[in-house]
Amino acid sequence: GAVVSQHPSWVICKSGTSVKIECRSLDFQATTMFWYRQFPKQSLMLMATSNEGSKATYEQGVEKDKFLINHASLTLSTLTVTSAHPEDSSFYICSASLTRDRGRYIQYFGAGTRLSVL
Amino acid sequence: DAKTTQPPSMDCAEGRAANLPCNHSTISGNEYVYWYRQIHSQGPQYIIHGLKNNETNEMASLIITEDRKSSTLILPHATLRDTAVYYCIVRVAYSYTGGGNKLTFGTGTQLKVEL
Numbered sequence: 001g002a003v004v005s006q007h008p009s010w011v012i013c014k015s016g017t018s019v020k021i022e023c024r025s026l027d028f029q030a031t032t033m034f035w036y037r038q039f040p041k042q043s044l045m046l047m048a049t050s051n052e053g054s055k056a057t058y059e060q061g062v063e064k065d066k067f068l069i070n071h072a073s074l075t076l077s078t079l080t081v082t083s084a085h086p087e088d089s090s091f092y093i094c095s096a097s098l099t100r101d102r103g104r105y106i107q108y109f110g111a112g113t114r115l116s117v118l
Numbered sequence: 119d120a121k122t123t124q125p126p127s128m129d130c131a132e133g134r135a136a137n138l139p140c141n142h143s144t145i146s147g148n149e150y151v152y153w154y155r156q157i158h159s160q161g162p163q164y165i166i167h168g169l170k171n172n173e174t175n176e177m178a179s180l181i182i183t184e185d186r187k188s189s190t191l192i193l194p195h196a197t198l199r200d201t202a203v204y205y206c207i208v209r210v211a212y213s214y215t216g217g218g219n220k221l222t223f224g225t226g227t228q229l230k231v232e233l
Contacts, residue, residue, distance in 0.1 A: 044223040
C-alpha cells in the first residue's frame with residue numbers, strides 16, 4: 001500500500017512560536033493532500049485541502065493566516081502553525097490520495113503529529 | 119455525501135468475529151461505502167470499500183444490503199490489535215476537483231476486543 005510519512009511525530013513549543021509539520025507521500029505523487037485536526041476524544045476535523053502548485057482551500061472557521069499550508073511538490077505538503085498558543089495543542093494528521101481508477105479512490109494517512117504548546 | 123449512523127461502542131471477544139454495522143439510508147447510487155479505522159494516537163487506516171457487491175480483502179469483509187441502506191464490516195477473527203475506532207464513510211468514488219475528495223469523519227464505533 002501507499003505510504004504517507006509525517007514529521008515530526010511529537011513537538012512541544014513555547015507559546016508564540018511557529019511550528020512546521022511535514023507530510024510526504026513516499027512512493028506516489030499526490031496532487032492533493034488534506035490536513036485534519038483531532039482534539040482528545042473527538043473525531044477528525046478537516047482543516048484544509050492542499051493543492052500542489054496552488055493555494056490551499058480552508059474549511060470554514062479555520063484561520064488561513066494562522067495555519068499556513070504549502071504544497072510545493074507532488075510529494076510534500078507542509079502545515080505551519082504560526083504564533084502557536086495553548087489552544088492550538090492538538091493532534092494534526094495529513095492524508096494523500098492514491099487513485100488507480102475512478103472506483104478505487106483511497107486516502108492514506110500519516111501517523112499524525114501531536115503538538116503541545118506551553 | 120450521505121450521512122452515516124454507527125453505534126458508539128461495541129465489545130468483542132478475541133478470536134471471535136466482530137460485526138460492525140453502519141446505516142446509510144440516504145446513500146446515492148454513485149456513492150461508495152468506505153471503512154477506516156483509527157488505533158489510539160495513530161492516523162486512520164484504510165480497511166475496505168464497496169459499491170453494492172460484497173467485498174473481501176486480507177483485513178475484512180464488507181457486506182452491503184441489497185437496498186444499500188446499510189452495511190456491515192466483518193473482522194473474521196478479531197485480535198487485541200483490532201481495538202480501535204471504526205469509521206464508516208459514504209461518498210462518491212472520485213471527484214475531479216481535488217477538494218471534492220475530502221473525507222468527512224463521524225464519531226465512529228469504538229471496538230474493544232478483549233481476552
